[in-house]
Amino acid sequence: MSLQQHQPRKHNPPAPNRVTPHPKGALQDAADHSPAHAHLTALQRMADTRQLAQDDTREDVTDKTKSPEETQPPDAAYSDPTSPDAPADLRKRAAADKLKDLMAGAAQTKDSLTKLLQVVADRFHLSAARVEGEGKTAKVALYASPALFIPLTTAPISGQFAGATAAGRTSVANGDYIRATNYDGPFEAPGKQAFDQIESRFNGVPTFASTPATVSAGSKKKKKGDGSALASTVPNNPGSEGLWTQYEAGTYMRAGTVEALTSVKRGAGRSGTGETIFGRFGYDEEVILSGMGGFYNGGHMVGDQLMDSKKAFSLYEDWNLVPQVATFNSPVYTSALENPIVRAVEAGAQIRYTVRVQYPDSTYTVLPSVLIARLYAATDSYRTHVEAALTYDPTLNAPFTFRRRVPGFWQATAEVVTGPNISSGNIKERFTEIYDDDATKVAAGATYTPTGFERVRYMLETDDDGTGYTVSTGPQPVDGVFGKSYDYDDQAKVQMTARQKTLS
Amino acid sequence: MPKSAKISFVLADAQVQQPVTKFGGQPVWIGAPTWPIDDEFGEQMIFVAQFALTPDLFPGSKESVVYLFVAASEPVTTDTTTCIVQSAHAAIPATCKTTPELTGPSVITLRDEVEEQLEYAVTLQTVDEPTVALADRFTKSELSLKDGYQFRHTALAGCKLAGQPIYVEQQQAPEYFRNPDWVHICQLAPDHGYFAQFQPNFYPFVLELGEYGLLNVFINTDGTRAVAYVQSL
Numbered sequence: 261m262s263l264q265q266h267q268p269r270k271h272n273p274p275a276p277n278r279v280t281p282h283p284k285g286a287l288q289d290a291a292d293h294s295p296a297h298a299h300l301t302a303l304q305r306m307a308d309t310r311q312l313a314q315d316d317t318r319e320d321v322t323d324k325t326k327s328p329e330e331t332q333p334p335d336a337a338y339s340d341p342t343s344p345d346a347p348a349d350l351r352k353r354a355a356a357d358k359l360k361d362l363m364a365g366a367a368q369t370k371d372s373l374t375k376l377l378q379v380v381a382d383r384f385h386l387s388a389a390r391v392e393g394e395g396k397t398a399k400v401a402l403y404a405s406p407a408l409f410i411p412l413t414t415a416p417i418s419g420q421f422a423g424a425t426a427a428g429r430t431s432v433a434n435g436d437y438i439r440a441t442n443y444d445g446p447f448e449a450p451g452k453q454a455f456d457q458i459e460s461r462f463n464g465v466p467t468f469a470s471t472p473a474t475v476s477a478g479s480k481k482k483k484k485g486d487g488s489a490l491a492s493t494v495p496n497n498p499g500s501e502g503l504w505t506q507y508e509a510g511t512y513m514r515a516g517t518v519e520a521l522t523s524v525k526r527g528a529g530r531s532g533t534g535e536t537i538f539g540r541f542g543y544d545e546e547v548i549l550s551g552m553g554g555f556y557n558g559g560h561m562v563g564d565q566l567m568d569s570k571k572a573f574s575l576y577e578d579w580n581l582v583p584q585v586a587t588f589n590s591p592v593y594t595s596a597l598e599n600p601i602v603r604a605v606e607a608g609a610q611i612r613y614t615v616r617v618q619y620p621d622s623t624y625t626v627l628p629s630v631l632i633a634r635l636y637a638a639t640d641s642y643r644t645h646v647e648a649a650l651t652y653d654p655t656l657n658a659p660f661t662f663r664r665r666v667p668g669f670w671q672a673t674a675e676v677v678t679g680p681n682i683s684s685g686n687i688k689e690r691f692t693e694i695y696d697d698d699a700t701k702v703a704a705g706a707t708y709t710p711t712g713f714e715r716v717r718y719m720l721e722t723d724d725d726g727t728g729y730t731v732s733t734g735p736q737p738v739d740g741v742f743g744k745s746y747d748y749d750d751q752a753k754v755q756m757t758a759r760q761k762t763l764s
Numbered sequence: 765m766p767k768s769a770k771i772s773f774v775l776a777d778a779q780v781q782q783p784v785t786k787f788g789g790q791p792v793w794i795g796a797p798t799w800p801i802d803d804e805f806g807e808q809m810i811f812v813a814q815f816a817l818t819p820d821l822f823p824g825s826k827e828s829v830v831y832l833f834v835a836a837s838e839p840v841t842t843d844t845t846t847c848i849v850q851s852a853h854a855a856i857p858a859t860c861k862t863t864p865e866l867t868g869p870s871v872i873t874l875r876d877e878v879e880e881q882l883e884y885a886v887t888l889q890t891v892d893e894p895t896v897a898l899a900d901r902f903t904k905s906e907l908s909l910k911d912g913y914q915f916r917h918t919a920l921a922g923c924k925l926a927g928q929p930i931y932v933e934q935q936q937a938p939e940y941f942r943n944p945d946w947v948h949i950c951q952l953a954p955d956h957g958y959f960a961q962f963q964p965n966f967y968p969f970v971l972e973l974g975e976y977g978l979l980n981v982f983i984n985t986d987g988t989r990a991v992a993y994v995q996s997l
Contacts, residue, residue: 504904528970529874530962536975536997537909554935557996558975565838586996590841595804599837685804745803 342383352402355384359400373400385707387620388764392627392659403764408704409619409664411444411516417579424572431524431568434610438562440579442516442616447663449512449537450544451505454631457660458646461628465649465656502547502635504540512537512578514665515617518561521677523610524568525602531569532576535560541665542583548626548662549763551634555715556666559584561615563598566605582617583666585692585715585760592693593672596720596756600684600748601674609679617667618704620762625659669704670718670758681724681750688735689744693718695734699757708759718758722751729755766895768920768927769821769888771950773968776883783829785925787813788969789883790867791831795850799868801861802835802844808868809833809846812971815949815981820890821926822947827852830949830983830990836869839974840994847981847990856988871969884968893919893927898941901930907976907997912958912965922955923966929980933995940982940993949990952979 341354362376373391377400381389388403419438424431448456535558542556559582564575584593601611629650636643650657674682689695693716700706702719710717721729735744748754773787783792791797791811800809812832817825828851835844849856873882896917906914913932915921920928929948931937940946954966958976973979974996983990 528872528879530972530975532962533959533975539997554933590839591804591837591843594837599804685802685806688803 342385351384351386355380355386355389355402356400358383359389385709387707387709392625403621409622411442411514411619413441413443413516416441417443417577419574419577419580421572421574427571429524429568429572431522431572434523436521436523436568436572436610438518438520438522438567438573438575438580440513440515440518440577443513443579444516445513445663446511446578447514449505449508449510450541450548450662450665451503452508453662454503454544454548454635454660455506458628458632461656461660462646462649466652502551502553503544505537505544508537508540510537512541514619514663515561515579515582515667517614517616518580520562520567520613521610522567522601522605522613523679524572525605526565526567526569529570531564532574534558534576534578535581538578538581538583538665539586545583545662545665546763547634548631549624555585555761556583557586557589558582559589559593561617561672562613563594566598566601566611566613584670587690587692588716588718588758588760591688592690592716592718593756595685595687596718597672597674597754600682600754604676604680604682607680609682610677611682612675612677613673615670615672617671618669619664619666620668620764621664623661624664624764625661627657627659629657631660664762666760666762668708668760668762670760671755673753673755675753681752682754683749683751684747684754686738686745686747687720692716695719695732695746697731697733699731702757702759706759708761710761715761716758718756720748721755721757722748723753724751726752729753765892766926766928767821768891768893769925770891771923771925772887772889773884773923774887775968776885780883780885783814783816785814785816785886785888787884787886787967788871788873788881790870792829793831793850793866794827794829794852795855797864797866798848798850798858798862799865800833800846800848800858801863802837803861804835804837807836808863808865809835811868811870812969813950815925817949817983817987822949825983826854826987828856828983828987830981832950832981832992834971834992838972839977839996840972840979841974841996842992842994845979845992845994847983847992849983849988849990851987859989871971873969874963879970882969888925891919891924891927896920896928898928898931898937901928902932904934907932912956912976913954914956918955921953922951923953924951925949927951930978931995932976932978932997938993940980940991945985946982947985949981949983950979951981 341350359376359380362379368376370391377389377391380386380402386402388401390401392399392401417440419440420432538558539556540558543553546553546555560575561580561582562575567573567575569575601613604611629647632643632646676682691713694714696702696717696719699719702717708717720732720734722732723729732746732748735746737744776786776789780786780789781792783794788811791814801807802809810833812834815830815832817828817830819825828849831848831850833846833848834840837844846860848858848862870881872879874880894917901917901920902915906916908914913921915930917930920930926948929941929951930953931941952967952971952973954964957965959965963970964973971979973994976997978995979992980995981990981992
């Protein structure tokens with residue numbers, strides 16, 4: 261290949277995250293994931309900024325699954341808390357101080373406080389800054405340290421078909437396998453979680469549907485509803501919701517790490533079905549967190565075209581599927597790794613392939629008042645009723661909790677065990693998937709807050725002789741061809757490390 | 765009323781040698797052979813189909829033929845498709861790298877797990893479609909992950925030439941679907957359902973469009989550029 265571009269430097273492969281299971285195991289209690297809080301009313305009066313800092317310095321619980329040196333240099337390495345590379349704890353403390361300054365001791369409306377929170381979130385690269393709870397229970401929550409939750413399990417799952425050994429499949433005889441070594445769950449679909457929580461919270465609750473605006477929050481004189489207690493969302497709003505998975509009855513595991521060895525490719529035609537539901541998990545997570553969806557489709561961690569998936573291995577297991585930015589799934593992931601692996605296997609190679617993903621957190625929370633506005637139009641009668649009920653009884657607005665489904669970190673490593681090395685074709689530059697040759701920008705512990713069209717940031721490393729990875733310089737101008745591209749040729753190991761946009 | 769022609773695939777018992785609509789086999793060039801080259805690996809792309817733009821369905825089409833190719837990469841996406849336009853009346857430059865090879869790879873068909881190079885002629889049944897706004901042609905409730913598509917507007921569904929394309933991605937549709945400067949040439953979509961033994965039930969050859977993916981081909985009103993768009997979920 262003529263377009264290969266490599267940086268001259270080499271470095272040792274990064275040490276894998278040493279995962280120390282939390283005593284509770286992979287599945288953390290939802291309560292563990294709520295941030296430390298500062299009471300909003302107290303915040304408004306607070307004279308000593310340290311109090312907020314102390315209240316609000318914890319990172320996501322998933323930090324417990326790694327040693328600090330694995331994700332961030334020591335605090336002493338930083339003096340600037342506005343640097344995206346500064347430790348999360350430092351950024352959160354600085355954000356709390358800055359918020360106090362901006363409030364200047366004045367009482368804040370919810371709107372003005374929301375704007376101030378956005379200011380500090382942007383300035384200190386927080387993954388979220390928001391008010392949680394209502395009235396006297398209102399708190400400011402500052403979140404940082406993204407892409408750190410790692411599903412854990414103690415029991416690998418094999419994807420080999422029953423009977424494949426007895427049938428004498430060539431791939432199995434060669435020692436090929438696929439197995440999940442990290443995963444958790446199974447969990448319900450995000451849309452189902454949303455509807456279950458809405459219904460559990462609001463069914464039968466009295467409302468003021470006719471004139472909700474006349475009901476003042478916190479009124480001491482309790483008023484009764486209009487007699488039309490809230491009914492189920494489902495029969496009232498068939499098909500009108502902004503979600504895909506609200507009626508999905510199944511439960512699905514959450515992928516962590518999948519390991520595979522392959523020497524036989526799939527061949528023509530797909531070998532199964534089932535990825536679309538994972539794209540919808542991503543879509544629904546977007547809707548729940550932003551009101552709009554469309555970035556993600558369902559992606560394989562190990563693609564079914566890479567293995568003997570028609571005769572020996574199931575590649576459509578839930579532990580091998582995740583929401584993936586659609587244009588990252590294809591053409592970036594296919595060009596950078598999957599197509600080269602298929603061609604190497606076709607040429608006689610046996611490839612060890614490991615893919616692992618991490619998540620910003622295990623769970624996230626959304627206030628019912630926010631969720632209902634994201635799911636239904638302002639004129640929707642069910643939304644009107646729920647909002648009236650919330651006005652009547654603000655305690656109903658305690659946050660809903662959802663299982664995170666979209667991973668924020670992705671790493672895939674292909675290594676030739678026997679046979680010819682791996683060569684890519686031209687990997688084209690894209691505006692939504694940005695190549696970066698700086699490992700710190702794609703590391704699992706680094707802050708990733710893409711702007712504009714960017715959805716993914718990734719790097720590619722190759723090793724042709726087993727002495728360590730070389731980082732590609734990425735897309736370069738090509739004479740006579742529109743856009744930039746890059747490639748690699750005859751490599752024994754190839755590793756892609758990527759950060760994927762998630763919402764909070 | 766918009767007019768379309770429903771496609772039925774007919775296994776050809778001999779090589780199709782006329783510039784008529786067909787799938788598989790080798791392209792019947794009406795100009796100099798211009799076989800597209802895949803950007804990724806620099807190889808000849810895979811020939812899928814040729815569409816003869818006849819005046820009955822495509823008024824003012826200048827007797828053009830549109831040739832559809834895909835890269836070997838799977839799944840097929842919009843990025844891995846290319847269309848070549850040729851006209852009996854004018855030389856139309858290709859918008860991609862090409863080679864003057866007369867023949868090359870074409871779509872295969874799986875029969876009893878054996879890959880075969882088969883060719884399909886088409887029979888066409890003209891349909892007068894009721895006019896349906898783009899946003900109303902599909903709603904989420906018309907796709908079940910268990911049973912596939914259950915289109916409400918059955919006259920718009922299925923594999924067809926011309927007519928109104930169905931858009932299923934639930935986002936802002938690309939301009940090809942919205943802009944009258946683009947004319948719909950072909951839709952590959954099921955009448956209902958989607959899979960039969962993990963393979964799409966609406967065409968007989970192997971073309972991996974992703975789970976529940978649809979394919980539409982458009983040409984601009986100048987007749988100088990055609991595009992294929994793969995709808996993926």
